Amino acid sequence: MLYNLREYHRPRDLDEALRLLQRPEIRTVPLAGGTDLVGQRNPDVEAVVDLSELGLDTIHTEDGVLRLGAMVRLQTIVEQLGDAFGGLLAEAAHRMAGWNIRNVATIGGTLAAGKVDSPLGVALAALGAEMAVTGQDELIPWPGVPAGGLQGRLITAVELRLAEGKxxxxxxxxxxxxxxxxxxxxxxxxxxxxxxxxxxxxxxxxxxxxxxxxxxxxxxxxxxxxxxxxxxxxxxxxxxxxxxxxxxxxxxxxxxxxxxxxxxxxxxxxxxxxxxxxxxx
Ligand SMILES: Cc1cc2nc3c(=O)[nH]c(=O)nc-3n(C[C@H](O)[C@H](O)[C@H](O)COP(=O)(O)OP(=O)(O)OC[C@H]3O[C@@H](n4cnc5c(N)ncnc54)[C@H](O)[C@@H]3O)c2cc1C
The missing domain is CATH 3.30.390.50 (CO dehydrogenase flavoprotein, C-terminal domain)
Known part of the structure; x- marks a missing residue:
């Protein structure tokens, strides 16, 4: 539990989410699936910004790049990306946790929580995944964090280049x-x-x-x-x-x-x- 939580926000707009996260007067953090955040019991957290209405749960392919929104659930990866990269992503997502957790936990939350040694963290690194982070023009190779960290920022998507050939x-x-x-x-x-x-x-x-x-x-x-x-x-x-x-x-x-x-x-x-x-x- 987050015992000192005083505010819960669920913005529909990315700029509003960032404004809330960047407030100096109240310690505000992003809430994705909450499976890691809530268990941390961090007494410093006073407000959360629920990311579920920001439209970050899409998966699409464009110009040979597979783009997964940060709020894509691990179980969605299991169900929808079984054919991508020889099944590596789906297998790694499946190995992360049981069905209940997979239905809640997100790819963005997994990376933001720094789960480098997790099955998904390892698979994404082998596939050369890159993260789109607010306030940063360049994609950030996973594993990595933007200069200055993630404070007041959001991972919005994870990108994977689809290779041609065998x-x-x-x-x-x-x-x-x-x-x-x-x-x-x-x-x-x-x-x-x-x-x-x-x-x-x-x-x-x-x-x-x-x-x-x-x-x-x-x-x-x-x-x-x-x-x-x-x-x-x-x-x-x-x-x-x-x-x-x-x-x-x-x-x-x-x-x-x-x-x-x-x-x-x-x-x-x-x-x-x-x-x-x-x-x-
Ligand atoms: C029963 C159980 C079993 C678990 N088993 C495993 C396991 O086997 N392996 C493993 O690695 N983990 C495990 N976890 C931990 C957890 O499920 C994963 O780390 C999960 O993938 C986190 O995703 P989430 O969406 O729930 O993140 P959250 O808990 O919502 O967020 C995690 C952190 O990232 C921040 N954050 C979330 N989204 C963003 C974003 N888009 N941009 C910036 N910051 C963000 C949050 O503020 C928080 O600090 C388990 C958890 C539980 C409860």
Missing amino acids: VGTAYEQVARTPVDQPIVSAAAVVREVESGTLSARVAVGGLLASGLKLLDFDIQWPDLSGLDALTADINPADVKSDYLGRPDYRLAIAPVVARRALSAALARIGYETEAEGGTAS
Whole structure:
């Protein structure tokens, strides 16, 4: 609960929402699904601005870019974007939480709450997602925050460029149970440049204490040695440590999870490693 909440606003206009959020005299924050905000019990929050009437819940594609409004619910991603990016977005959204939470929580709230190591956070990074933020002309690559932070600002949309040609994607994680939050996770996106030549991006969550580990590299099939750089330059002191996993475990398992994701992404466009019983098509 927000025990010191005194005002609730539900504006229909973005400028009005920003005016309310930027008032110096009363600490006002955006309310999306509220699943993270309400649980924080932050005594400093005195007013909320409900974003649900701002028309930020649309999904559309234009000029090869998929644009998701910040108020698109996680369950909407599951239901409507199963075909996008080989199903990576829908799978990651599905893994975020159970049905009840997914019906309320939004993509904008997830990113604003800084859920970098969450399944959706990892998948969006692998896909090269960018955020549209009020007061900022340039899109901001995820994960990232605008200079000066999000105070008094809103994420209005998340944009993803749709790639042409053969693109394979996959998400893998290790967790205590299949429905638990990941200890270490990886999303891989591979694009065929020409037959036997591919570009790859792998995003790994739960490895670095400071956030996601991103790795871009080229593949001359079947040489996947570019992935070796994933942990090569990591100082063990920089590895995440919490009740879910010790640093040495995370450092050891991250390359395994990343390789699984990479192999699965490759297999989806016909490049199967020998361990999976095939060769490139
Ligand atoms: C039972 C339960 C299970 C959960 N499981 C998980 C889990 O497994 N993994 C996980 O990562 N999270 C989990 N969460 C946390 C939470 O559901 C997610 O972080 C959720 O995606 C937040 O989205 P929301 O729309 O509810 O955000 P809100 O709670 O409304 O907002 C989150 C924060 O972002 C700000 N904000 C919201 N929208 C915007 C915007 N457009 N622009 C700027 N700022 C904004 C808010 O002011 C607030 O500070 C769980 C929560 C619950 C209650």
